[in-house]
Amino acid sequence: MTKHPSRSFLKGAFILSLAGLISKIISAGYRVPLQNLTGDYGFYIYQQVYPILGIALTLSLYGFPAAISKVVSELVSRQKHLSVPSFFFPVFGWLMAAGGLIFLFGYIQSPWIASIMGDEKLIASLRAAFVVFLIVPFVSILRGVFQGNNEMAPTAFSQIIEQVFRVGIIICTAFFVMNGGDVYRIGIGASIGSIIGAIAAFIFLFYWISKNKPSLTWEKWQKQISYKKTIFVHGILICLNYMLLLSFQLVDALTFVPNLLEAGITLDRARLMKGIFDRGQPLIQLGTVLASSIALAIIPSVSRRRMVQEPEKVRKSIVSAVKMTVFICFAATVGLIFLFPAINQAFFQDAQGTGYLRILMLVIIGSSISITLSSVLQGLGYVKQTAWMIIGGLVVKFIANEMLVSNFQAFGAAIASTIAVAFVLLGNIVILRQEVPVHKWFRLPWKSLFLSLSGMMVGLYLAHLFVFMIFDLNGRTLLFIYTLVLTGVGATIYFILLLRTGAFTKEEIQTLPAQKWLAKLLPKGMNQ
Incomplete structure (x- = not known):
């Protein structure tokens, strides 16, 4: 055969x-x-x-x-x-x-x-x-x-x-x-x-x-x-098109320490500050990979030929891919920001840099959605345009670093990364509007997303209070277990709330494992 x-x-x-x-x-x-x-x-x-x-x-x-x-x-x-x-x-x-x-x-x-x-x-x-x-x-x-x-x-x-x-x-x-x-x-x-x-x-x-x-x-x-x-x-x-996060790391490697030296910080201190700032890189990479992985399973079916033959079906696939990415990257970012003091100590031995590393976690949202949109655009033949957006983001990151790092140190570098990734994201949205009208993005279940994130935050806060009332989390091992438990609690609350508030369509539920059980959690009218 x-x-x-x-x-x-x-x-x-x-x-x-x-x-x-x-x-x-x-x-x-x-x-x-x-x-x-x-x-x-x-x-x-x-x-x-x-x-x-x-x-x-x-x-x-x-x-x-x-x-x-x-x-x-x-x-x-x-x-x-x-x-x-x-x-x-x-x-x-x-x-x-x-x-x-x-x-x-x-x-x-x-x-x-x-x-x-x-x-x-x-x-x-x-x-x-x-x-x-x-x-x-x-x-x-x-x-x-x-x-x-x-x-x-x-x-x-x-x-x-x-x-x-x-x-x-x-x-x-x-x-x-x-x-x-x-x-x-x-x-x-x-x-x-x-x-x-x-x-x-x-x-x-x-x-x-x-x-x-x-x-x-x-x-x-x-x-x-x-x-x-x-x-x-x-x-x-x-x-x-695969170098969005890598290009930002390259700019930081070239400009972070020199700008700190110009601000009067000693070389040894500048090196340590760069090392602490770089703690955020593996977490950003992991968050971005997890957020865009589900979308990437949908993306290979997006091509110019299919867009001509079945435009509505392809647009639906694109919107679903972006929706899944948005759900995961927002949850990952909010969860990391909330848990960062514990994550920093559990993974990296102390809580140094927690403030600016929390700001840096916002990059996960921009990079995850940008990578998904970039993959879609490549499938549709916009390879040059997406590459130019990466170059544009690199230039924005460089200029922002030069302006902000000497004045605000590591906070400046974190803000510069956030601005640069937002630039790339907006650019990809502008390019994609030729294929998927902008109003389609307003129809994403933003209300469900906000309610689910709010519920997750309340759940995490209550779980945090409960754990610290009973346990004394001094050691890194206990903090690591605490982080894993709260991550599981937060993810469960978030997913159930997404289902209950109608964030997923019946068709999307049918593509997930345990679909019969999940369908029972859908709002009335959708679970029939």
Whole structure:
């Protein structure tokens, strides 16, 4: 029996989304033990290097493979076997040229980048980070070939393998630092982790391709194809659309410490403040991933062809995806803000920075909805526009940091991130209004959302009072248990209130597990 191509594509997109979700949870989760082992100082060093490693990772996972898969799928549709001299050699050559240029520039200019960051001791870590770009072509080309043939499993497995190796080496380096090693080794260890992770992913992909030999030919094609524009333009545009939060971290890495130094704060204090500020990054990443994960399951079905054929059905899918994202990201943000003093102590050893980290949690709302809208827009062909919005957000973040950090310190950086993500969100809404009228967003169940959030807050406050009346929560373990219990209580109250206030339609309930039981909680008239 032949597989239906669209069904196969949706299945592949789901596998890739699931692997991305698992990888991002691993990526967010390991930073808590990393901070615990190396302290805020070590965490600061890691976060200064991370944006460079993140850019390399994004290029090798999303940017270049997506561009290569576009070329491969076109060749496959024309029933062409992939030619080693006419496809693999030129594509790999262009990727290696790009990776090599980035490596040379970064390696040579690391002292200059470190001076911009305000910390000369970062030079070795930065140089090690740029080496990763030399490995990017090897994994990118194989992932692109698999994805072009609609085989998403190799990319998905290689992504998880890469993260496991990367995280394992970073944590081992953190133990070395904790036992008296040079704290700046954490930056070098993070880079080595990324290099070994990428090599492990390449070995896995090479094994897969050698086991399931594709249709290759050594014959040169008579008509040579130019890959340069597709790989670089399409690849970089796709890459930018995955770099919203990463771009903000890059701006903070370049501007946070220098602005504090200008305000008269000592270098040691500025480094520690940056490390404390960066505690918010794994929580933002986790909140954003959870909020946009359900939506991403719906998104692959959104395409320009389907929009032309079934406009109302596609618009309904888009609105449902945004609605689910809104429900989760608002709850995650409000819950984190309420629980942050306990979360800060339970996860990061003390309550420093709670005030500005609470403000930073607002980024979850803007980034979650922006990522969902950006995914929709990409499906509809607005890849350039969404990429320009990310660049615009990066510029807004940079200007806001320059204006606010020297005056308001970490509070200024948190406000700058919130302003920048709001800019990107509004821009995506403006672009999408050509496909989904703005008035559709006003029809979302905002009243149900407000009532459910209010009920959740009351429930959390009462549970908080009850726990502190009975227990003395001094230790981190007890605070961790308290956080988990209150998270469960808050989520349960919130979900039940959403059901009772009619936030979900009957059709949406039918897509959820335990639908018969959930239908009983719907308001009268809807549960029939």
